[in-house]
Amino acid sequence: MNSIKIYPLAIFSFNRPFHLKKTVEALLQNPEAGNLEVHVFSDAASNQKDAEAVQEVRDYLKKLRAFGKLSLHFAEKNKGLAQSILEGVTSILQDNDGIIVLEDDMEVQPFFLRYMTDGLNKYRDQVEVCSIHAYTYPIDRLPETFFIKGADCWGWATWKRAWELFTPDAVKLLEELKRRKLTREFDFNGNYPYTRMLERRVKGENQSWAVLWYASMFLQDKLTLYPNKSLLRNTGNDGSGTHSHATSVFDPVLADHIPVLTDEIRHSEKAYLAFAHFLGSARRHAIRNKIAGWFGITLKT
Secondary structure, three states, rough: OOOOOOOOOEEEEOHHHHHHHHHHHHHOOOOOHHHHHHEEEOOOOHHHHHHHHHHHHHHHHHHHHOOEEEEEOOOOOOHHHHHHHHHHHHHHOOOOOEEEEEEOEEEEEEHHHHHHHHHHHHOOOOOOOOEEEOOOOOOOOOOOOOEEOOOOOOEEEEEEEHOOOOOHHHHHHHHHHHOOOOOHHHHOOOOOOOOHHHHHHHHHOOOOOOOHHHHHHHHHEOOOOOOOEEEEHHHHHHHHOOOOOOOOOOOEEEOOOOOOOOOOOOOOOHHHHHHHHHHHHHHHHHHHHHHHHHHOOOOOO
């Protein structure tokens, strides 16, 4: 690792000290962590209920003695996840040509950093590649690593050159998707309502930054690298997150080695169709659970 470039890593946190500690502890199991430059962004409480938990997060961070370099960024006012990520990533990329990004509920594997760093270095000059992703849905028989058009948000990395192509203009993105008749493809053959998510973003009914990132890269035919088995587990699927509900549908199959990076830099239709099938099944599962809840029935996850 000393002979290749190591990129800074950002962690975005809010009011979940237990999850943040697990994220940090897992990250420290990576051999490269001792040389890593880490920036932790702590959002401020939005109400008195969150204030104690946010303070606990910050007390923990102030005592943390780890990584090659640790920089703490404490917001004075609540920004929300979208603004925190957009501002934080942009600020780090002003002085660096790449970045690795985690939220406070991402428990990584011991070779997460090696995979992300190798990917950033291998595809650094491949302008058609916009990001490296660490999570993959629990799907069988995928290539060891592969590309899909667009971008993703559960443990990711990107370069300054790709981030400069990002647009936060939801109206413009939605209009372009509809003008080019790409909404069905954007929705993974109609299996997941990303277009509706973007429409709700336009109306101010959600604050998703990730749908803007996905749409920005999708419309420019940019590619994201995925492993066939995940390099992390999202511990926030326990329902503790501001925008999440408890579910085991997305529990990953975890990789047990560093994935071999592909030389085949093109959109994988096979993987796209597998994602579409999984997302359709996950959506039907969620609808079944919601209906069952109306009748007081608990279904197996």
